[in-house]
Amino acid sequence: MRLSTALLLLCAPPAAAFGPSAPRAAAVRAAAPSTSLGGTMAADYGIPCEDECAVDKYPRLPASVRPGVVTGQALLDLLGHAKDNGYAIPAVNCVSSSSINACLEAARQADAPIIIQFSSGGSQFYAGKGLDNSNLSAAIAGAISGAFHTRTLAEQYGVPVILHTDHCAKKLLPWIDGLLDASERFHAAHGEPLFSSHMIDLSEEPLEENLDICAAYLERMDQVGILLEMELGITGGEEDGVDNTDTPLEDLYSKPEEIHAVYERLTPISTSYTVAAAFGNVHGVYSPGNVRLEPDILDRAQTYISDQLGADAPADRKPVSFVFHGGSGSDVADIRRAIGYGTVKMNIDTDTQWSYWEGIKKFEAQYHDYLQTQIGNPEGAERPNKKYYDPRESMRAAEVNTIARLQQSFEDLNCVGICGLGEKEPAANVFGPRQGGLNV
Numbered sequence: 266m267r268l269s270t271a272l273l274l275l276c277a278p279p280a281a282a283f284g285p286s287a288p289r290a291a292a293v294r295a296a297a298p299s300t301s302l303g304g305t306m307a308a309d310y311g312i313p314c315e316d317e318c319a320v321d322k323y324p325r326l327p328a329s330v331r332p333g334v335v336t337g338q339a340l341l342d343l344l345g346h347a348k349d350n351g352y353a354i355p356a357v358n359c360v361s362s363s364s365i366n367a368c369l370e371a372a373r374q375a376d377a378p379i380i381i382q383f384s385s386g387g388s389q390f391y392a393g394k395g396l397d398n399s400n401l402s403a404a405i406a407g408a409i410s411g412a413f414h415t416r417t418l419a420e421q422y423g424v425p426v427i428l429h430t431d432h433c434a435k436k437l438l439p440w441i442d443g444l445l446d447a448s449e450r451f452h453a454a455h456g457e458p459l460f461s462s463h464m465i466d467l468s469e470e471p472l473e474e475n476l477d478i479c480a481a482y483l484e485r486m487d488q489v490g491i492l493l494e495m496e497l498g499i500t501g502g503e504e505d506g507v508d509n510t511d512t513p514l515e516d517l518y519s520k521p522e523e524i525h526a527v528y529e530r531l532t533p534i535s536t537s538y539t540v541a542a543a544f545g546n547v548h549g550v551y552s553p554g555n556v557r558l559e560p561d562i563l564d565r566a567q568t569y570i571s572d573q574l575g576a577d578a579p580a581d582r583k584p585v586s587f588v589f590h591g592g593s594g595s596d597v598a599d600i601r602r603a604i605g606y607g608t609v610k611m612n613i614d615t616d617t618q619w620s621y622w623e624g625i626k627k628f629e630a631q632y633h634d635y636l637q638t639q640i641g642n643p644e645g646a647e648r649p650n651k652k653y654y655d656p657r658e659s660m661r662a663a664e665v666n667t668i669a670r671l672q673q674s675f676e677d678l679n680c681v682g683i684c685g686l687g688e689k690e691p692a693a694n695v696f697g698p699r700q701g702g703l704n705v
């Protein structure tokens with residue numbers, strides 16, 4: 266252990282991340298949560314804010330958690346609530362305003378918080394793949410654009426949203442630097458960061474370097490109330506151009522000593538961090554039997570660290586908050602065990618990629634004969650097909666199918682009825698095509 270770390274540890278009270286005994290992070294003092302009804306966007310731009318949007322306090326959540334993007338102390342309170350109450354929040358990779366809206370609608374339907382996250386590739390796609398990205402400017406601009414979309418509409422849907430970015434390898438750090446610049450400016454104007462949290466994935470670097478860089482970023486992020494998600498050990502499989510399909514087996518499982526090293530290094534800086542530890546999880550969906558999850562690794566790490574802390578261990582003996590990557594296709598029993606061992610977030614990408622596509626696939630199958638020409642269908646050679654090929658129809662079919670798939674994720678994660686708002690009233694005054702469109 267380095268001397269400076271040892272001194273910091275002597276000064277800092279041990280604590281469970283987000284637990285009741287967690288010390289207030291510097292970030293929290295710096296980031297005064299917005300107190301105006303309706304959140305930042307509605308208040309700043311005079312957007313009408315009624316019903317769910319105007320909720321002052323969720324019946325079942327800590328008072329700091331309000332509709333819209335959740336940051337700073339409210340974020341720590343929300344994740345602490347998840348850990349204490351045995352649920353995890355689904356984190357869905359979004360690539361367009363359509364996929365964000367599907368997430369918001371799904372969260373309101375589940376009466377629960379959700380995590381909306383952008384990968385580097387998803388951020389670039391949000392900006393448009395025709396835009397030059399050689400200095401990551403498109404990925405930075407796309408993520409900021411998606412953040413403003415999410416901020417504006419999360420309030421309207423009346424759901425708490427954690428706004429996050431996914432895997433950021435060493436060569437992509439300028440992407441996060443750009444987003445932190447934006448959050449610091451947003452913080453100067455609004456008293457909170459633009460994003461809730463960022464992931465930094467240096468799992469391919471040596472552990473010391475991983476910890477050094479994460480510690481430096483946590484210090485910067487903590488100033489404005491942003492949470493850091495760090496990765497330890499390698500998530501197998503392939504996602505968004507990162508191919509770990511040939512990773513040696515032992516690297517797919519984190520060791521308790523390594524997780525303890527993360528705890529020792531980061532906790533003195535701030536408790537506002539989570540650990541994506543590897544326990545055999547892989548990105549993507551594979552045939553049953555090819556994936557061997559071992560959530561007990563998380564349990565062993567919690568016990569190991571608690572033993573090291575001795576009498577200072579938190580009462581629940583879960584000093585670390587974990588993130589479950591590669592959740593798609595996982596067995597619900599493994600998911601529930603991981604939650605029991607302190608997992609507060611589970612990533613879902615592959616399964617919602619499929620559900621979005623499947624919605625379009627089913628739509629095309631249902632209306633195939635109306636989708637082949639602009640004019641002419643089984644009802645007549647002169648009949649127009651505009652209402653079938655209007656992109657809103659196939660995109661809405663994709664959203665509806667994704668919303669249904671996400672309900673299953675919310676259930677798997679014990680994340681239903683968390684806010685306490687009850688059922689949503691059906692939407693009124695929905696505009697065309699043809700006053701609401703086809704039945705998809």
Ligand SMILES: [Zn+2]
Nearest residue numbers: 500590591612
């Ligand atoms: Zn991942």
